[in-house]
Amino acid sequence: MSAQPPAPLDPEAYWMPFTANRRYKRDPVLFDAAEGMYYQRPDGGKVLDGIAGLWCVNAGHRRPEIVQAIAHCAHQLDYAPSFQMGHPLAFQFAEALCAQAPGDLSRVFFSNSGSEAVDTALKIALGYHKARGQGQRVRLIGRERSYHGVGFGGLSVSGIGGHRKNFGNLLPYVDYLPHTYDRSQMAYTHGQPAWGAHLADELERIVALHDASTIAAVIVEPVAGSTGVLVPPQGYLQRLREICDKHGILLIFDEVICAFGRLGAAYASERFGVQPDILTCAKGLTNGAIPMGATLVREAVYQAYMDAPEGAIEFSHGYTYSGHPVACAAGLATLAIHQREGLAQRARELEPYWEDAAHALRGLPGVVDIRNIGLLAAVELEPLPGQAGKRGYAVHQACLAKGSLIRSSGDAMLLSPPLVVDKPQIDQLFSTLAEVLQGA
Template sequence: MALDRKPNPNDLSAFWMPFTANRQFKKAPRMFVAAEGMHYTTSEGRQVLDGTAGLWCCNAGHCRPKITEAIARQAAELDYAPAFQMGHPIAFELANRIIEIAPKGMEHVFYTNSGSESVETALKLAIAYHRARGEGARTRLIGRERGYHGVNFGGISVGGIVTNRKVFGTLLGGVDHLPHTHLPALNAFTKGQPEHGANLADELERIVALHGAETIAAVIVEPMAGSTGVLLPPKGYLEKLRAITRKHGILLIFDEVITGFGRLGSAFAAQHFGVLPDMMTTAKGLTNGVIPMGAVLTTAEV
């Protein structure tokens, strides 16, 4: 359909931005118009260091020629193919390459469109896994205070960011939360993983006693919290979570949307900390932020 009028690039009224004070922004907009390497360029021509890699997306830097050329080449060859009952060879090749760098034990990939969708998919897979095993009562999901798992209903429900939760009412039922691990009184000025806080994983035993292990499908945590302030897990904490979930037949999900694809030095936080979950959610660095895409990695058992 042809436009009746030429769009005005200075008219900012139509677009609404998430997590932004929109009226203030539109009075004094901050616009990036280009990027290269680790710098953005503003509309005034200033160079701005991208200290957060585009909110943890652009792990390989901006406008890498190999990446932009690959996108153009693929769009010219095949822009879209239906995802049901048919496929494209590169989708299978990519899945194999992801598994090659994933923690040993991760064997399958399920594609999504974002990190938020990866979380929803992992939560659904957890419930479906137990139902397939004849454990249909396992529908309860356990998150963690201060946790961030995207902005869909499931992710907000298991997440623990209060300002994200309070607007939307009851969200999903059957959700409980572990305590967060931020203990500044005990761990101030710690280098590396904090010494104190592994005992907080034992709160999962209290939740199991309250609801019954036979009702709990999965526990989801960020192996290293990001949106709440970059919190390293206390020494032994993830190991305890893994042991308790395995003891009670509960699936453990690592949300690696931020930590995946080299953010901690290793390809994934699961490798960095030496703890293998049952599922991992990914996005962001998977495509260097250039297209909306995520993936859920699972073990062969799941």
């Protein structure tokens, strides 16, 4: 008996995230399989993944070790609650994460996404000060052009206006540092710009305005990813750390994109030599195979909570799927791959080749800047007059039609491939982008 053809796809029921739904559903882009560096279309065509899914598939797609770990765990323990009970995998994964974390980030709280990891971090920061008798520290400091997820907490400290404008009032008591990008001073920088460390001193202005005794935490992405790969100026993060220490303010690094080898180190804090008090991660945590987020904290932050009375719930926070066993199994398998294959070191070794390939696009039609660090790059395009983002989206579509997935963020073309990428695949990604730009 012959196999029946698949039923026609009706895309209407699915309300898609961060998508122009009506435009997409007129001409859907679908992937139905993936392996290694490639997605597969329903017609069998291959697409080279230049963005690691969505910054997350750092070890490459459909790794057998992760698939097997997921299947084995689901067969043995599909779910176990984490409220007042536990399962071994959560403790094993927490220990493994903390063992490779920088400094004394020695405790981890599990959630389900980067957004939840950030909201968890903000609540931990507020509760930490309250536990120490400084409950008046309620103010949170974000940064312009930052992205910290879509929960009300993360959105409140995010600095991308288009994400915020439709939702009215968010959290009170929030202020913002200026972003760190000035094209006139930084255009075509290789790695960290030499100009801009002084922008961290804006935190002193905010402290003078509000008083340090009201400020709980500062949250920044070490490299601002979704807004267009804004690399921190030399000395900038170090200066933020100094000011936070001076005024008793917690420093939170949002490493949802930066962690797990992306910058040629296990964490961005390791690459830049700056110790945060709280660190959030997700995406590469499980290689994108299962949703999971994690919030790591320094020992002193955790211990402040442990002064609560014996038997009390020290931190009234959590999710039904916190420390989900299948996610922990995927995470343990992912960490093992990173350690066995040295993916962070591989990224660091490929970085000069990646950098040269990116900057070779300088001078092509429409290109106004190129930024890079680790295996991250952005090629900034001049917007079409009065049509911001239209050029970038058209270039994204044209690259996809040629078999390369390169994401557009407004008019910045973003590249962030799996860390298993090889030099011919790097050449393909940038040559495809160059070909599209030359024909635009």
